Amino acid sequence: MAAEKKFAGYICTGCGISERLNVNQLQTVATREGKIAEVKQHARLCAPDGVQLIRDDIAAGATHLMIAGCSRRSKMEVFNFPQVAMSRANLREGVIWARPNAPEHQETTQEMAADYIRMACAELKYLNIASPSAEQKLNKNILVVGGGVTGMTAALEVAAAGYPAHLVCDEGELGGAWKDLYKRVPFRAAASEVPNGRDVDLPLPEEPGIAEMIAQVQANQRITVHLNAHLAKTSGAPGRFAADICNTAGATVTENFGAIIQASDFKPYDAQQLPEFAYGKTPDVVTNFELERLAKAANGAPLKRPSDGKVVESVTFIQCAGQRSEQDGHLPYCSGFCCTESIKQALYFKTQNPDCDTTILFDDLRTPGAAGEDFYRCGQQEMVTFSKGKASAVVKNGAGLTVKFKDLILNEDTELNCDLVVLATGQVPNNGPDPYAQLAVDEAETEEEKEAARRKLEVAPPSILNLDYRQGTDLPQLKHGFVDSHFICFPYETRRTGIYAAGPVRRPMDMKQAMDDAAGAAMKAIQAAESAANSAAVHPRVGDLSYPKFRKEGCTQCKRCTVECPFGAINEDEQKYPVFNESRCRRCGTCMGACPVRVISFENYSIDSVNQQIKAVDIPDEFSEKPRILVLACENDAYPALDMAAQAGIETTPFVRVVPVRCLGSVSLSWITDSLSSGFDGIVLMGCRRDEDYQCHFVRGSAIAAERLSKVGDTLTQLNLEPERIVVHEVAITDLARAPRLLNDMAATIEKIGMSSFKF
């Protein structure tokens, strides 16, 4: 850092701090030990005059601020000075609210406060003001992969916002999985003035609008369409993606993009797996997808039986065909669109022949929302017969078919005859291979493992994105081949920065939802391109300008960082050195935590910025009966939980010293060993839930930390320290009572096993 650091310190005496603590002593600690020349006290630092005081200092050249007062989570909007580096000592939530107000506790409480001042000062020394890397310029180009309804919608939305889009379609014409639609399920519910009742004006199946959409795409100046094309290679990062778009003729063009949307939609389920329903044995058993084609071909004329061209007078729809079933070869999930789809298709028959018998055999009829339930009523008023029935078999019966099923309402095994059977089959996401399947092959330790992994990979579909990433060619998958990011609050919290999935690749969905989803993905893609241009991080550390700096000369090419990065942000060069791609990076610090030789750091978060806090803590001697417990707490869940516990008046042991970390994934083992050697008696790591419903917004941070810590055991025994001195907990933000208890438990443990012998 060229620029010289100018430090300023502030201690707020409000909110009871001056009543509970000896502030002058704290000020002395800050100046004498913290080496901050000028430390000011203020009665209410967050009030306008307090903030002005800080502003003036900054104007006078202060570059590094130590603010002691409330938690870093409080008054964030007031103490918001992006142009300087800042550390905050948590004296309110962290000390006085967490400790009882009684003379006998005064001493330990004051020591707690003093340590937090020391830690804040120490951290500050090692913070630098993050400066944009200017790694790339603004690239407004958005790449959309998939020429179906989802992809076309995404391209149109991007274009409507004034951004150019390239649409890559692997077929000769646009339209994709839904192009054969004859009509679409109505997008709307009944109009406001329509009364309730029967035979009222409810929305009917409507024109699919796909031809119009294709026309719009082709006419749009901002959209470039690549037909019969696929991505041969995609490299780079948000703001500077480079994609080799290659067509069947073998011609390849390379285009640069700011961000990418994967909208490759779905593949129809293969009904060959449903012999019990005579699929394949007779042309008169068709899937819902095939029926659309028949309907489109008939174009309003009576639908005919494929086998002999007889006009269909009776048709049966079997819902959940090969779905919602654990049976081998079936889809375990519900495809979500098939109930309304079958109602729509039943209405095809009703419109051209009201006397046609149309029976829908369903288990649960799933027509959600306002439009959904209206469409169910619509089917009923057109005299579609709905029967809660479980179909067991379809057999040929003369020229027609017999459906055997159990009517669950009439509670009897029965059957019905019909001309045609439609199987409501589901959506299979059209995704590439799970990137970690490839990785499993590459990194298998034994030949058997490699073989097993290879077999898995053989059945994997071809890649769609062909990412030139250290961690595989496509988006990581969550479940059943869908690539959803697994977040409820943040549906677009992608695991490959700047690449957003939209439509049925995320989860099964109908056309309307896919179109809404496309708009959402387009929003995020545009945002990613803009953020990259500013060298700013995207969710969840939005706007963070820091990025991993790395001392190549110290690197041992161990590849841990490139393997562990949850976002596949780090590639390797020919000599297996890490290649950081700043705008792919989400600034979680997992690479920093992974590095055994400590060569990776951020301007505003580094091995030292934490290590120095640990070292700054004043360690009383072995006989003081004042143990010291280091707490490394996830800043998003554990740290707020402790804050709110204090706010709720829940007591915490005075022996803890809490350091918030971006993610447990960023915790370097050096912090653990250094704190042990500097005399800490216990260490508690608090991260978030790490099961299949993992909570970590950096995907694997908590899990990784647990794995790393599992190996520390040996180190402890070498130092002949008890393993109980180190624990890793999963802590939720709601654990107001539990989080402090866990810390008090550690204090109790130490009381039991005794103080560390490493106090000098």
Added chain:
Amino acid sequence: MGDISKNYRLNFLKEVEANVEEGEWVKMCMQCGVCSGSCPLGKFWDHPPQEIFMMIRAGKRDAVLTSNAMWMCTSCYNCIVRCPRELPITHIMHGLAHYAQRLGLAPAHQPTAKFAQLFWNNLMKKGRVNELKLGVKLYFMNGIGEGFKTSLKMKDIGLGMMKTKRMNPMEAIGGHALEDVKGFHAVMQKAQELEDQRLANQRP
């Protein structure tokens, strides 16, 4: 199961729509069962309303029309006010019962079927109900022997009603009547004609 060719065919549903009062609502049932649970005589139904509606759609014509079920309706209207799909279930049950009666399919010795018919005939005679005659006819509807038994059983009630002047033995002869019985009969006869015509035209 017998002949399955009619299973889940619309024929019967259409027949019901054409011939049964408020029958056009049957198709709107979503099988929630709130009607079946709401019926005070529910436990005596061989098929509760929502099941009847499913049977109609499943084409079970005979099972429905010969059923005891509809005759259990006490016209309490619980089902109507609770039905989430607005089906006028009470009326549909009455309509089905009436239709079964017209076709002579109502179960023999269905007491309510008989009583309901007696009631109608009774009021049609003079335009007003003659409770005494209605009562007596009711008790004897299953033959003389049982009639006397029932009458005996109901004796005390009768006496009580008489003592309190809420039953008048003189009703046995003559009793209340409209002044314009002739006109009344003319009106009702016409109504019946029109009803028959309407049904004839609607039959699918």
Added chain:
Amino acid sequence: MTAVIATNETILVVGGGISGMTAALEAAETGKQVVLVEQRPYLGGRVTQLYKYFPKLCFPTCGLEINQRRTKQNPNLTILTLAEVTGLTGSAGAYTATITLAPRYVNERCTACGDCATAVEAEFADEYNYGLSKRKGAYLPYRMAHPARYVLDPAIIGTADAEKAKAACKYDAIDLEMREETLELRCGAVIWATGWQPYDAAKIQPYGYDRFPNVITSVEFERLADVNGPTGGKIVRPSDGKEAKKIAFIQCAGSRDRNHLLHCSRICCMASLKQATYVLDAFAEQAEVNVYYIDLRSIDRFEDFYNKVRANQNIKFIKSKPSSIVADKDGNPIVHGVDTEGYNRYAEPHDLVVLAVGMEPAVKKDAFPISVQINREGFIEAAPENGGIFAAGCAADALDVNRSAQHATGAALRAIQVINRVARAEV
């Protein structure tokens, strides 16, 4: 006097629930100027009152922590709480909104130290806990409230309590002179994210919500289960505080019903499955859960969660819309009805009945300040006639949180498209 700078390139977001927050943040983080208007004194809306989310059973406050950090740091975002849009005129690219701000009686100097709450005496039903607990007349709406500022209940203004609160504040944060304000601002596009409200269960007469204390709503049950809620997470019944181990969940309570809401509220099936896990977690083998449903709508990948819950022996699913509830002399609600799968009558006593109440649009059909396309159920339909007004989340349909956030992100883009058109026209 509140001053807000806004232009035709400003996006107005109406409603600060999960949808409004999402839309506002996505737009602001793309560099757009956004004004976010929320009726409550804090952001987050109804999700702040949920204990867990389905299907992950994770905690709404976790995502909220991130969203609040995003709002605190974003210079493009202006937040107005206790604010309502009372007027809206103009057309795409040029709207004028009238915003009415209710007095909070507490200014931004508040440090959330809590001295005012200690000072005042009067207590009121706590709306955050749907009245299941009491709060003071000076209060922080809930522990994580953002802005982290106390509120004075208008009812204490002019009383001794108000003066006590003022006297207790060391930071001149209490301003008893605050009055309702109205301000007008320009904006180019509007994102309408006013969300939903639970259907009034008292209207579902056969279930006796208004007569039986042990018949409660799903939203109330959510507070009951919350470890930081009024009972500390103990699942007890209102009448006598007895542990509620045998619980009935009644689906479509007010939904899919011509007497109430015609639409399916989509979330209720999953919400009840989620709440069933609360009961199973609390009482393990002693738990007994009956779910009465018409159609179980655990759509798409949610089916996994349905299967997971269904695997538990202590939970039963009965295809039936219960006909009525009566209470026995011990206050046990007895659920009456018919299992339609083969016609079996039941009269099942429970400790507690939870009505899975439906979602009703928060804004009544006739209460929109400007003409938009509204369907029969009062949800806003996407339509060109709506000009620069875009619905987000539950203002558009009954949606779960994930779909709301998804929908709101799309709405943000639609608003940006309008703003960018304006910008291009102006340069």
Added chain:
Amino acid sequence: MAKRQYSFYPGCSSQKGASSSNYLISAQTMCEELDIQLNEIPDWNCCGASIGYAGGGELPRLTLSARNIALSEQHNPGQSIVATCAACWLSTREAAERLQHNPALAKDANTALAEAGLTLKNQTPIKHMVEVLIQDIGYDTIKTKVKRPLAGLKIAGYVGCQTNRPFGIAGESFENPQYLDRLIETLGADSIPQFEKKVQCCGGALAFSEPAKSQEMIKGILESAHDNGADLIVTPCPVCQMNAEVYQEQINATYGTNFKMPVVYYSTLMAIAFGRSAQDAALTGQVIPAEKLAAIAGK
């Protein structure tokens, strides 16, 4: 002050010597006290009740009511039709609404009526006497008429079905209507708001054809009233009154119970409370004597 005029439809069971003749008597007394003038519809006919369905098809049954409405419109023009009997009120109002919503049926009905020179305009409001009391007169006015408060009496308000569903009384709920309780309180007696069988079906016409099934339900009603400490039951419906009152001995025989629960009409209560004689209140019409009421009447 001028009397309120109504076109009155008494119905078959209210006729002299019929099962609810006592209802008519007490209702007339009540109306005298409330300045209500009931003008009987000349030559009215039976409404067909609900049970008429087996013999009567849709149109014939609707025509029955159509004839009554037509007669009322002809002879008592401009007057609302008022019925005291639940079934009469329900059938007439149902018919009126069905014919309003179905022009074809209305046309047929008129063609039929023409046979007797009648025409149906179908513009007449159709009310139950209870609606007149609550909406047109009001509790306050009723209170002012009370000369003999029914102090000390505990009364179960039994609403039953057809005065409650599907139309019911405006502002009341189907599951827990409270107007009888309120009326009871107005008359100075104690109500039993928690009376859980207040809208339980008594079996209606099936009391005749399915006595066992009906009496099981009636037993439930009596039990609940008794368990809630009721001295007597009050009801607005003749069928409810009759079913609940006259079968008690049989029920006692069947179930070994010992019911002797008087069941009276609201009009009986009001006549007594308004200071009229047991005779005028038709207390003499009780098969199970309402002694406590008689005692008050005797004061």
